[in-house]
Amino acid sequence: MDRDEVAYVEGAMDATIQKFRGDTGSSGRVTEIPSNFLEEQPGSTLTYTLPRSQMLGVRMHAERAMSDRAAWVATASASLGRSDYRLPNGAGVLVEPINIKFRTGSVDLAAGARRRLVDGRRMDLDLTGTAGVLVTHTKTHITSPVLDVEHRNTQNLPYVSAAMRLTPDLSRRNNTPRPFFTIGARAYPSVGARIVTELGLQF
Helix, strand or coil, rough: CCCCCCCEEEEEEEEHHHHHCCCCHHHHHHCCCCEEEEEECCCCCCCCEEEEEEEEEEEEEEEEEEEEEEEEEEEEEEEECCCCCCECCCCCCCCCCCCEEEEEEEEEEEEEEEEEEEEECCCEEEEEEEEEEEEEEEEEEEEECCEEEEEEEEEEEEEEEEEEEECCCCCCCCCEEEEEEEEEECCCCCCCEEEEEEEEEEE
16 A cells, blocks of 8 residues: 555644644643644754554555556545654754654545556556545644643545556466556645655555
8 A cells, every 4th residue: 555644644733733723721832843744844953753653455446448558547445544753852842752643544536547658578567647535534642741632633635646657577477466566746736746655466
């Protein structure tokens, strides 16, 4: 499965910050954490680590041939993921370490076209372009010695994408699963372009 976590983390953080903005208690201090903490900012001293990141998902793929080398494609995937980030030096006036946990369920639907560039005995190379939407429901939990806030939000993130997929034929046997590697880019109107990679098996 591919992973495009940055696309929804910023929105989940922003929704959490907005919920507690103006809170006169300790929860209001969550606004010290920038929603785009995963993005490297010039001059920023904010750092983070990712002690844990897991995702489990399934995908369905369908094609309808246009010619020997081209096809219409459609994909649908669903996944559950968790990521635990840690800001060891805090953020802003919060100098103690901060833990940020995301628990996310997502559905990704896309449709487009595929063009085979290389159809060889040892490998296939395909170029695919699609348009789709990523729907996520995220539980965000932020804790530190002075913080303990939690928020849930849902995002609908439309995108367009282009990707190159390399599928080597290692076994040369029919009906044998083949590994593949994909690298591409997704452009989201709300958060910009992201690089997406994928490693899997084709059955």
